[in-house]
Amino acid sequence: MIRINLLPSRKKKALILPPVIIYGIVAAVIIIIAAVAVTFYLNKQISAMQAEIFTKEQKLKKLQTALVEVKNYERDNKEYRKKTGIIEQLKKNQIVPLRLLDEVSGMLPKGVWLTTLNDKGGIVSIEGFAFTNPDLVTYIQNLKSSEYLTNVMLVESRQAALGKFSVYKFRLTFRVKV
Numbered sequence: 001m002i003r004i005n006l007l008p009s010r011k012k013k014a015l016i017l018p019p020v021i022i023y024g025i026v027a028a029v030i031i032i033i034a035a036v037a038v039t040f041y042l043n044k045q046i047s048a049m050q051a052e053i054f055t056k057e058q059k060l061k062k063l064q065t066a067l068v069e070v071k072n073y074e075r076d077n078k079e080y081r082k083k084t085g086i087i088e089q090l091k092k093n094q095i096v097p098l099r100l101l102d103e104v105s106g107m108l109p110k111g112v113w114l115t116t117l118n119d120k121g122g123i124v125s126i127e128g129f130a131f132t133n134p135d136l137v138t139y140i141q142n143l144k145s146s147e148y149l150t151n152v153m154l155v156e157s158r159q160a161a162l163g164k165f166s167v168y169k170f171r172l173t174f175r176v177k178v
Contacts, residue, residue, distance in 0.1 A: 099148055100124065100176050107142035111135035122175055125155075130168045133157070143174060150175045 097119075104117065104126065112135050114128035130136040136157060143152045152174040160169040 096176055103146050103148050104143075107139065107146065109135050109138045109142070112139045119176075123173055124176060125171065125173050127169075127171045129160075129162060130170060131165070133168055136168055136170055140172065143172075148177050150177055 100119070101117075104114070104124075108114070111131040112128060113130075114126055116125075116127040118125045130139070136154075140152060140154055143149055153172060155171045155173055157168055157170040160167060
């Protein structure tokens with residue numbers, strides 16, 4: 001048996017949303033898409049900045065090591081110059097005793113001999129004997145005429161007996177030009 005329903009059937013009403021809700025849903029989807037896009041963009045910017053910070057930190061480390069090397073070079077250069085100066089001063093001072101002995105002994109006339117020669121802080125003291133007073137005066141004049149000796153002064157001269165001979169014992173001082 002076949003049944004036929006002739007009664008009007010109830011149609012199901014389609015769910016119709018008001019336009020306000022549809023606009024609201026569309027706006028919410030657009031806002032979510034925009035938020036996701038902004039989040040990706042900001043994350044990309046953060047990554048780029050972190051990479052830039054990393055490269056700049058690497059460059060800073062290299063520059064700091066270079067700065068340390070420059071400071072070490074300057075310190076070594078300063079030490080080198082100081083040592084070079086000391087060596088030059090020693091070379092300069094090495095000539096002074098040689099020049100002093102050369103001048104003092106080269107100007108000795110006959111009849112004069114030296115017993116002591118002391119150098120204290122650039123002041124040289126000589127003690128010795130002379131047979132005659134004119135021999136002693138000649139020696140002092142010779143020392144005064146030297147271009148390397150200054151302030152030649154006879155400190156003491158007295159007659160003394162040396163064995164059977166009568167001699168003049170003397171002491172004089174002077175400065176050496178450097």
